[in-house]
Amino acid sequence: MNAIKKYITSGLVIAMSLIAINVAFAADAKHVFYPSDVKNPRIQFLTAINGEGFFSNGSSFGNRFPGYNPDSQREKAPFGQTYGLASTQDELFICDVTKQQVMIFNFKTSTISKFGVNLSKPVSIAIDKDGTRYIVDLGNMKISVYDAQNKFVRTMADVQGWYPVAAALLNDSLYVVDSKNHQVVVMNKNSGAVTKRIGQPGEAIGEFAAPTAITVSDQGLIYVSNTHNGRVDVIDGNGKFVDKYGDSPNVAAGSFARPKGIALDKENRLYVVDNSFENVQIFNDKKQFLMPFGEIGNVKAGLNLPMTILVDYDNAKYFSKYVAPGHEVEYIILVASQTGANKINVFGFLKQ
Amino acid sequence: MKRKYLNTNTKLALLCSALFLMFASTAFGLHYDGKCRSCHTPHNALASEVPLWGRADAVMPAPYVQYTSNTINATMGDPNGISKLCMGCHYKSTGYGLGQDMRNDHPVSFTYDAALAAADGRLWDPETTPSGIGGSVGDGTIAQDMLRGVDHNQLECVSCHEPHDKYGYGRGTGYSDDPAGGDGLAYLVKLNDAGQLCKTCHRK
Numbered sequence: 054m055n056a057i058k059k060y061i062t063s064g065l066v067i068a069m070s071l072i073a074i075n076v077a078f079a080a081d082a083k084h085v086f087y088p089s090d091v092k093n094p095r096i097q098f099l100t101a102i103n104g105e106g107f108f109s110n111g112s113s114f115g116n117r118f119p120g121y122n123p124d125s126q127r128e129k130a131p132f133g134q135t136y137g138l139a140s141t142q143d144e145l146f147i148c149d150v151t152k153q154q155v156m157i158f159n160f161k162t163s164t165i166s167k168f169g170v171n172l173s174k175p176v177s178i179a180i181d182k183d184g185t186r187y188i189v190d191l192g193n194m195k196i197s198v199y200d201a202q203n204k205f206v207r208t209m210a211d212v213q214g215w216y217p218v219a220a221a222l223l224n225d226s227l228y229v230v231d232s233k234n235h236q237v238v239v240m241n242k243n244s245g246a247v248t249k250r251i252g253q254p255g256e257a258i259g260e261f262a263a264p265t266a267i268t269v270s271d272q273g274l275i276y277v278s279n280t281h282n283g284r285v286d287v288i289d290g291n292g293k294f295v296d297k298y299g300d301s302p303n304v305a306a307g308s309f310a311r312p313k314g315i316a317l318d319k320e321n322r323l324y325v326v327d328n329s330f331e332n333v334q335i336f337n338d339k340k341q342f343l344m345p346f347g348e349i350g351n352v353k354a355g356l357n358l359p360m361t362i363l364v365d366y367d368n369a370k371y372f373s374k375y376v377a378p379g380h381e382v383e384y385i386i387l388v389a390s391q392t393g394a395n396k397i398n399v400f401g402f403l404k405q
Numbered sequence: 406m407k408r409k410y411l412n413t414n415t416k417l418a419l420l421c422s423a424l425f426l427m428f429a430s431t432a433f434g435l436h437y438d439g440k441c442r443s444c445h446t447p448h449n450a451l452a453s454e455v456p457l458w459g460r461a462d463a464v465m466p467a468p469y470v471q472y473t474s475n476t477i478n479a480t481m482g483d484p485n486g487i488s489k490l491c492m493g494c495h496y497k498s499t500g501y502g503l504g505q506d507m508r509n510d511h512p513v514s515f516t517y518d519a520a521l522a523a524a525d526g527r528l529w530d531p532e533t534t535p536s537g538i539g540g541s542v543g544d545g546t547i548a549q550d551m552l553r554g555v556d557h558n559q560l561e562c563v564s565c566h567e568p569h570d571k572y573g574y575g576r577g578t579g580y581s582d583d584p585a586g587g588d589g590l591a592y593l594v595k596l597n598d599a600g601q602l603c604k605t606c607h608r609k
Contacts, residue, residue: 307454
């Protein structure tokens with residue numbers, strides 16, 4: 054009789070533990086919104102991409118527990134250090150500096166392919182309309198060009214010596230951020246010939262201090278993350294100063310301490326990653342501060358020394374399963390961090 | 406009787422401060438371009454902007470916190486707290502790297518205490534071994550002089566590197582302009598000829 058009682062008791066304990074686990078996961082499954090205090094938030098944290106297990110539910114436990122949260126899965130083939138991000142229809146390009154390769158996540162086929170020969174530190178990638186890939190290889194101090202079939206074409210470099218850290222395309226030119234000489238080097242995208250050098254070291258207008266990122270608007274304006282000057286500069290295709298976001302490094306909201314990755318959406322909202330605040334701040338096309346987002350630490354939506362950002366309209370539909378009921382996503386925002394548990398955090402910009 | 410406002414020690418301290426400020430720009434010039442603000446971001450000089458999105462009565466435009474130590478589950482190699490300040494610039498995706506591959510670099514943001522020394526067997530006990538740094542730091546133990554955190558048991562970048570170059574060892578002999586090269590032994594807290602900096606903690 055006592056034995057039976059014991060069994061019943063242990064059964065109860067097990068059942069209660071399972072309920073507790075379930076509740077814990079349910080709590081973890083709570084959606085993260087920005088702003089968090091309004092009925093119609095603008096951004097939702099969707100998921101994190103931490104490695105090659107993204108498509109395969111790479112959990113060693115499987116999905117056998119009720120209320121199991123895929124976010125808590127253990128990644129079987131984790132990324133090394135992810136930096137440059139780019140996207141095309143159905144495909145996300147991820148530069149992995151440690152694994153010295155570029156990975157392509159194809160959301161349509163749920164497959165991953167890799168390319169890159171003799172890459173040393175692929176930190177950034179720009180993809181042309183015809184599919185040509187320009188990989189910024191900081192280790193080799195070269196731009197490695199690959200065609201749309203991922204076949205190596207050629208390398209390009211500035212013979213004067215540089216630290217190429219990011220690149221963007223506009224018309225026939227490749228604009229490369231050079232953090233060594235604190236300038237933007239303009240190259241012919243086909244020949245690699247340097248046609249212009251924009252800026253010089255310093256703090257004044259038209260000067261850069263350790264710039265790190267670049268992006269181009271649909272109107273042909275070039276945005277440069279002027280990191281140590283604590284601002285984002287807007288220049289035209291000829292390098293003429295047009296405007297700036299932020300003034301000098303400051304911890305006040307709407308300012309920047311160490312701006313790194315930048316991205317624009319189709320409404321010319323500017324997203325600025327701050328490596329120091331470990332958040333992302335959004336500004337509208339009138340330069341008004343809209344809001345910050347991102348958490349600190351190894352938590353959901355946690356950014357740990359965030360570095361690069363990508364706004365992606367093409368592949369938003371593949372993330373609909375993460376979107377909270379009653380919401381729809383217009384585009385996704387991917388933020389890659391230098392360290393921490395979450396390598397690439399994916400946020401969704403919600404339709405209003 | 407004339408009242409003495411400043412004693413000799415105070416005068417000396419003031420003189421030293423003045424000299425320090427005069428030469429500071431030269432010293433810091435070695436580390437980036439003499440801009441304190443690269444690391445010491447000004448606080449509250451500007452009013453924080455109110456975000457347009459969000460309820461006006463519940464917005465969060467306070468000054469941002471930089472590099473809090475919230476990465477509670479930090480594992481070896483995940484820079485934490487103060488080392489994050491260094492990692493913001495000295496990392497693989499910037500030209501100001503820490504050598505070619507972080508795996509070859511010394512780990513940071515981990516607990517180095519008597520227990521670790523005992524378990525490892527090839528480390529000196531930081532709580533009893535002198536740091537040998539001397540100078541203005543004094544002659545404390547490794548834990549007192551080099552380890553950080555509230556318990557003085559965290560090894561961080563600044564355990565061995567003093568970014569203001571207070572000790573005057575400069576960029577180090579291994580410095581190279583090549584982002585893939587250089588040994589990164591810059592601004593050390595003590596000379597590393599014959600590896601004496603390494604040997605502060607490592608027993609052979």
